[in-house]
Amino acid sequence: MLNRSFLKAGHTPTLLSAFLYFDLSFMVWVILGPLGVAIAKDFNLDPAQKGFMVALPVLSGALLRLVAGVLVDHIGPRKTGIIAQLIVLAGLGAAWLIGIDSYHKVLALGLVLGVAGASFAIALPLASRWYPPEFQGLALGIAGAGNSGTALAALFAPMLAKTFGWNNVIGLAIIPLAVAFVVYLLMAKDAPEQPEPKKFSEYLDVLKVADAWWLMLLYSVTFGGFVGLSSSLTIYFNSEYGIDPVKAGFFTAACVFAGSFIRPVGGALADRFGGVRTLIVVLGFAAIGLVTASFQMPNVWMAFGVLLLCMSALGAGNGAVFQLAPQRFRKEIGVMTGLIGMTGGVGGFYLASTLGLAKKLGGTYQFGFLGFAALAVFALVALAGLKNHWRAVWPTLAPADAAPVRV
Numbered sequence: 001m002l003n004r005s006f007l008k009a010g011h012t013p014t015l016l017s018a019f020l021y022f023d024l025s026f027m028v029w030v031i032l033g034p035l036g037v038a039i040a041k042d043f044n045l046d047p048a049q050k051g052f053m054v055a056l057p058v059l060s061g062a063l064l065r066l067v068a069g070v071l072v073d074h075i076g077p078r079k080t081g082i083i084a085q086l087i088v089l090a091g092l093g094a095a096w097l098i099g100i101d102s103y104h105k106v107l108a109l110g111l112v113l114g115v116a117g118a119s120f121a122i123a124l125p126l127a128s129r130w131y132p133p134e135f136q137g138l139a140l141g142i143a144g145a146g147n148s149g150t151a152l153a154a155l156f157a158p159m160l161a162k163t164f165g166w167n168n169v170i171g172l173a174i175i176p177l178a179v180a181f182v183v184y185l186l187m188a189k190d191a192p193e194q195p196e197p198k199k200f201s202e203y204l205d206v207l208k209v210a211d212a213w214w215l216m217l218l219y220s221v222t223f224g225g226f227v228g229l230s231s232s233l234t235i236y237f238n239s240e241y242g243i244d245p246v247k248a249g250f251f252t253a254a255c256v257f258a259g260s261f262i263r264p265v266g267g268a269l270a271d272r273f274g275g276v277r278t279l280i281v282v283l284g285f286a287a288i289g290l291v292t293a294s295f296q297m298p299n300v301w302m303a304f305g306v307l308l309l310c311m312s313a314l315g316a317g318n319g320a321v322f323q324l325a326p327q328r329f330r331k332e333i334g335v336m337t338g339l340i341g342m343t344g345g346v347g348g349f350y351l352a353s354t355l356g357l358a359k360k361l362g363g364t365y366q367f368g369f370l371g372f373a374a375l376a377v378f379a380l381v382a383l384a385g386l387k388n389h390w391r392a393v394w395p396t397l398a399p400a401d402a403a404p405v406r407v
Contacts, residue, residue: 010130015142017187018123021081022146024180025119028088028173029057030150032110033231034157034252037238037245038166043103047239051356053103054231055349056110061117062345068121069338070200076190077126081119085181088116089174096171109170117345119146121338128326128333129191134271136326141267141319148260150230154252158234158245206332206339214386215325215336216343218279221379222317224347225286225372229311230256231352236365241300251300255307259315266319274407275324276387280380282320285313287376294369324407328394347375 032039033054040050071080091112100106127143128136160169206212233255237248270278289310297303321340329336355368391407 010127010135010139011189011191013187014130014189014191015127015139017184018127018143019146020180021085021184021188022119022123022143023149023152024146024176025085025088025116025123026146026149027152028092028149028177029061029113029117029119030054030227030231031113031153031157031169031173032057032106034154034234034245034249035161035166035169036235037158037248038161039106040235042166043106045103047356047359048361049103049356050235051232051353051359053106053110054235055228055352055356056107057113057117058227058231058345058352059349060111060114061120062114062342062349064114064118065121065341065345066335066338068118069125069335069341072122072125072338073335076194077122077129078184078188078190081122081126081184081188082181084115084118084122085177085184088112089177089181091115092170092174092177096167096174100167100170118341120144120341120344124322124337124341125333126188126190128337129193133327133330136267136271136323138264138268138271140322140326141264144263144267144318144322145260147226147230147263147315147318148257150227151253151256151260154230154234154249154256156249158249162246206329206336211328211390212336212339214382215321215328216340218379218383219318219321219340219344220347220350221283221286221372221376222279222314222321223341223344224349224351225290225376226259226311226314226318227345227348228351228355228372229307229314230259231348232355233307236355237300237303239359240296240365241303243300251304255304255311258308259311259318262312262315263319266316267323268319269316270320270323275320275327276383276390276407278320278323279317279383280387282313282317283376283380283383286310286317287373287380289313290369290373290376294366294373296364296366327407328397347372 036050036054095109123143124140127139131139157169233252234248237243237251289306292306325336326333351372355365358368359365394407
């Protein structure tokens with residue numbers, strides 16, 4: 001995949017710094033999930049409160065992605081990334097120094113962590129603008145593999161909380177974020193071609209285009225499922241199978257790593273076979289995985305296997321969606337990344353919160369899984385109906401000298 005043509009086509013230092021920024025920002029964005037068992041024990045939270053606690057940063061990040069997308073187009077992705085990272089570092093430092101001694105303060109921290117989640121709308125345009133259309137799937141797949149940061153949180157946060165206390169984990173998270181910030185300052189550069197700033201109303205003009213809404217729906221399923229599960233699985237494995245938070249974190253991390261590192265594969269497959277064809281396959285696998293997961297498996301290993309498949313399908317779908325988006329909205333990719341990322345986060349909030357609510361009301365997570373599976377099936381059916389229209393119309397919208405559109 002990483003051939004000489006790809007390496008010459010863009011700016012590798014920017015691509016790598018975008019990945020690192022995205023990766024470690026996602027680590028702190030979902031950190032309340034891996035710490036959720038310890039936090040819930042300290043504040044005696046019920047399943048619905050736990051679900052809302054891990055879902056709130058996802059929602060906050062979703063809404064802030066639109067703001068970040070507009071800033072990217074106005075002042076450039078590099079400056080926007082610098083501002084966002086400074087806010088997150090200051091917020092974590094303040095939370096650690098002041099201390100978090102109530103559920104409401106946890107929720108306040110969750111709102112600040114949403115700024116880290118908005119990194120999606122910054123890192124992807126930063127990388128995307130350096131690469132031509134034929135490499136969009138791979139480039140954005142590599143940058144988007146920063147989803148793996150959620151695995152780092154699941155892997156290390158429970159262990160560190162057991163040793164140092166979960167409050168101190170908030171402070172320890174500052175260290176890797178500071179390293180990523182320095183790397184970003186030294187390596188990240190804006191691409192020579194930057195769109196002219198527009199009025200805010202002009203950014204929202206893309207919402208008049210039906211294709212924008214369909215791409216937003218697709219990402220609300222693929223990324224929403226990914227981040228919703230990433231935030232919830234540590235609590236799920238602990239609650240359903242009685243394993244301690246550290247082991248639950250290991251299971252979660254494995255699922256997240258699978259979903260993260262298959263994202264570039266999904267992008268590359270979309271480059272080769274078309275984003276629509278790739279998405280139809282992975283949405284089918286995701287729906288099957290979610291339905292299967294809704295029926296509690298006899299043991300944790302079977303549940304792990306099903307969720308690993310599900311997360312892999314969702315991760316590949318993330319890469320495929322962002323093979324399609326720059327081809328249809330190349331000039332508006334900054335705001336489209338914000339809008340698509342926003343709905344992806346809303347999907348994650350929906351899944352994480354409904355899993356907790358389903359557990360509280362019915363004593364099982366089943367209806368939370370089934371509700372999201374139904375959304376995946378709807379997206380699959382819609383995509384099957386759209387594919388012929390997109391393949392006929394999208395190539396006519398590309399500039400005459402552009403590379404062929406691969407839908």
